[in-house]
Amino acid sequence: MPQFLSTTDPDFEARFIALLGAKREDSPDVDHIVAEIIADVRARGDQAVIDLTSRFDRLDLTPDTLRFTPAEIAAECALVSDEDRAALELAAARIRAYHSRQMPDDASWTDDTGATLGWRWTPVSAAGLYVPGGLASYPSSVLMNAIPAKVAGVARLAIVVPTPDGVTNPLVLMAAQIAGVDEIYRIGGAQAIAALAYGTQTIPPVDKITGPGNAFVAAAKRRVFGKVGIDMIAGPSEILVIADRDNDPDWIALDLLSQAEHDESAQSLLITDDADFGRAVAAAVDARLQTLERRAIAGASWRDFGAIITVADMDEAVALSDRIAPEHLELCTADADALAGRITHAGAIFIGSWTPEAIGDYIGGPNHVLPTARSARFSSGLSVMDFIKRTTLSRMTPGALAAIGPSAERLAKSESLQAHGLSVRARLDRLNRGS
Amino acid sequence: MPQFLSTTDPDFEARFIALLGAKREDSPDVDHIVAEIIADVRARGDQAVIDLTSRFDRLDLTPDTLRFTPAEIAAECALVSDEDRAALELAAARIRAYHSRQMPDDASWTDDTGATLGWRWTPVSAAGLYVPGGLASYPSSVLMNAIPAKVAGVARLAIVVPTPDGVTNPLVLMAAQIAGVDEIYRIGGAQAIAALAYGTQTIPPVDKITGPGNAFVAAAKRRVFGKVGIDMIAGPSEILVIADRDNDPDWIALDLLSQAEHDESAQSLLITDDADFGRAVAAAVDARLQTLERRAIAGASWRDFGAIITVADMDEAVALSDRIAPEHLELCTADADALAGRITHAGAIFIGSWTPEAIGDYIGGPNHVLPTARSARFSSGLSVMDFIKRTTLSRMTPGALAAIGPSAERLAKSESLQAHGLSVRARLDRLNRGS
Incomplete structure (x- = not known):
């Protein structure tokens, strides 16, 4: 059974804080092992990657077989059904259309002193995308990571995906093809992150690494951060549904379960202004749980971290x-559009009862890589912005320097940075001499 | 003497790689101490901060004196000369004008299926800014960090600034006033970062922390990352000047020295297509070094990490x-505008001989917090974007769900996420029943 809370409970605040602070994930401390793996890859390059792949993935590679050949990719893609291919292509087209609108504009203007100011956006030159192997090898994640990079203009996009015992997921290769990925390597774990960050004889280094992974991958990403850019380190998935009584309890139950089935540490929350409706959803969850293939996982998540919170009104729900600050927020209420406008912290909002969160996981268009663990208070989902960077531009004229240079000189003096001041003064003196 | 390199040297590539890879900073490993400090502040709150401030800053505080009062701020600001105040106000106005243009637009559109998609930007609710004490207590850094936060709409902006032995820098308080900072605390070190991230009885927690600091501050920021957002961890400052012979060697020398004087681990590089000009700049640096107050620092930086590189032409210079991927790039060449357009990786570009880099440190308008250590390959300087976050929005209609839902269902099946598929299917079934 999930927790039932009501804002009228005398101990509500304490229970709500406990719910917010629940430690849902115990990451094993693998930092020491990961440090050794990275050092090994930096020292021995390809051979280290090959040895580690043999050990962890039970797969024997050579420098020539680290990378999938075009023929191998084509052969795997041929195994994909036409229906699956069409679904991936529709998803890719919609994700591409959404992310294409994210490209920001360059700017340049001249101010009243005559100074020209502005900025210019440029893509990261090379990016690497980690794709987990085995059960969590999701083609949808390939699209969600690769398409923003390609829309941004990343010239070289490499994927690493482990193939334990040589087993490949054809849909992952198909998604990579559709997204325009340039290189695919059959390696994983911390050794794959190290190879992307530092390069090997066969794998050129990249500038930015994104994509989800296990504790080893997360620890390796933290370690190579600075040498390359990384995306956020994602925690377990979460959904908050805000629903009034005018909903089918079964729909809401399925939306809650679609997070719970990801992971035993996922969290599904319902806020409603009708306690009876809350109980009806709980009953619907129980009924659906009987029939789910992943009922062990979904059931544990719902039991340990699920909650149904009854509020007096939608003002309380918004607060x-x-x-x-949920990763996913579903609004199934009258006037859901207006309610969405009152929310400040959320990774993604799904508005109205016809927008199940699963649409956003696959095909809506927005990215499904979103801030977890309350980090929507200060961060955003993956986007084109993660694959571009801004260079600021300034151009002074003699007149602009004459107008603002003396103030710069004064501030440099106040910070005891003499050469800063002199670099301005030398130019002002030339102007004053009129030459 | 700095290094002299030429692309025609037989060992150029090896020497250039050595120059790129030079380890310029040895950060002491203070992670263990910092972990203890953070744990102490989480456990004991104000009292831990007070005890640590007494120990490290030789300053005895109480919960009532942790924060500067309005009267104390006014008294300090009264010590600032009218000229300094005017310079800070001009700088603030220009920084505000530049950053105001960075605010991105919200978006909303309806696609051909009838789905409404878009996103909305919202500010971080509360931000904290670290300002170093002592010599590196720069009022310009207060403006550069605080103004983007306020332009972004951050409602609550707190500054922490240590005041060792009770010594305050009036210009820092004045800059904070001008920038619209809401709270100023006289604390520093890892204890200040912990207080901002976790809160104490007196200091409410924030959602994002920015600003430079020493090894303790940097280690503390890394540790609280995830609980709150942080900005980049900055390394030593760098400048690359690309200059042709039609420049005053003294101007270029001063521009190089204005980085070198920051820090013994700063790096100043010159690329020129005229070896004689390079030698003239080296001579001018030596002459100016004699006269600088900070000649010990600037001389060590120039000797250990400075370099003058002669190239055949500007194509080589761009490559x-x-x-x-310099933090600061100054282009003092004929047609510097066109050259700027050919650069892909740089934090900030200063175009033309009338734009000394020091203008950008203080008053140009663009931010002076910029990516160091080659990270301009994948990251950008501080901006309004660091204080806002994006929520993606989706709204399906029954027709939109009918159009794209079946593909989502298919992809969910291919990933063995049954509840995801069912959450779509339950709605499609309702449509098919026509009710």
Whole structure:
């Protein structure tokens, strides 16, 4: 059974804080092993990657077989059904259309001193995308990571995906093809992150690494951060549904379960202004749980971290939602559009009962890589912005320097940075001499 | 003497790689101490901060004196000369004008299936800014960090600034006032970062922490990352000047020295297509070094990490510059505008001989917090974007769900996520029943 809370409970605040602070994930401390793996790859390059792949993935590679050949990719893609291919292509087209609108504009203007100011956006030159192997090898994640990079203009996009015992997921290769990925390597774990960050004889280094992974991959990404850019380190998935009584309890139950089935540490929360509706959803969850293939996982998540919170009105719902800062927020209420406008902290909002969160996981268009663990208070989902960077531009004229240079000189003096001041003064003196 | 390199040297590539890879900073490993400090502040709150401030800053505080009062701030600001105040106000106005243009637009559109998609930007609710004490207590850094936060709409902006032995820098308080900072605390070190991240009885927690600091501050920021957002961990400052012979060697020398004087581990590089000009700049640096107050620091930086590189032409200069990915890039050449357009990786570009880099440190308008250590390959300087976050929005209609839902269902099946598929299917079934 999930927790039932009501804002009228005398101990509500304490229980709500406990719910917010619940430690849902115990990451094993693998930092020491990961440090050794990275050092090994830096020292021995390809051979280290090959040895580690043999040990962890039970797969014997050579420098020539680290990378999938075009023929191998084509052969795997031929195994994909036409229906699956069409679904991936529709998803890719919609994700591409959404992310294409994210490209920001360059800017340049001249101010009243005559100074020209502005900025210019440029893509990262090379990016690497980690794709987990085995059960969590999701083709949808390939699309969600690779398409923003390609829309941004990344010239070289490499994927690493482990193939334990040589088993490949054809849909992952197909998604990579559709997204325009340039290189695919059959390696994983910390050794794959190290190879992307530092390069080997066969694998050129990249500038930015994104994509989800296990504890080893997360620890390796933290370690190579600075040498390359990384995306966020994602925690377990979460959903908050805010629903009034005018909903089918079964729909809401399935939306809650679609997070719970990801992972035993996933969290599914419902806020409603009708306690009876909350109980009806709980019953619907129980009924659906009987029939789910992943009922062990979904059941544990719902039992340990699920909660149904009854509020007096939607004002309370909005305030609690912003404290939760959910990764996914589904609004199934009358006038859901207006409610969405009152939310400040959320990774993605799904508006209205016809927008199940699963649409956003696959095909809506927005990215499904979103801030977890309350980090929507200060961060955003993956986007084109993660694959571009901004160079600021300034151009002074003699007149602009004459107008603002003396103030720069004064501030440099106040910070005891003499050469800073002199670099301005030398130019002002030339102007004053009129030459 | 700095290094002299030429692309025609037989060992150029090896020497250039050595220059790129030079380890300029040895950060002491203070992680263990910092972990203890953070744990102490989490456990004991104000009292831990007070005890640590007494120990490290030789300053005895109480919960009532942790924060500067309005009267104390006014008294300190009264010590600032009218000229300094005017310079800070001009700088603030220009920084505000530049950053105001960075605010991105929200978006919303309806696609051909009838789905409404878009996103909305919202500010971080509360931000904290670290300002170092002592010599590196720069009022310009207060403006550069605080103004983007306020332009972004951050409602609550707190500064922490240590005041060792009770010594305050009035210009820092004045800059904070001008920038619209809401709270100023006289604390520093890892204990200040912990207080901002976790809160104490007196200091409410924030969602994002920015600003430079020593090894303790940097280690503390790394540790609280995830609980709150942080900005980049900055390394030593760098400048690359690309200059042709039609420049005053003294101007270029002063520009190089204005980085070198920051720090013994700063790096100043010159690329020129005229070896004689390079030698003239080296001579001018030596002459200016005699007269600088900070000649010990600037001289060590120039001797250990400075370099003058002669290239055959500007094509070579552009290629080397992109490999360096400099924090600051000054272009003092004929047609510097066109040259700027050919650069891909740089934090900030200063175009033309009338734009000394020091203008950008203080008053140009663009931010002076910029990516160091080649990270301009994948990251950008501080901006309004660091204080806002994006929520993606989706709204399906029954028709949109009918159009794209079946593909989502298919992809969910291919990933063995049954509840995901069912959450779509339950709605499609309702449509098919026509009710």
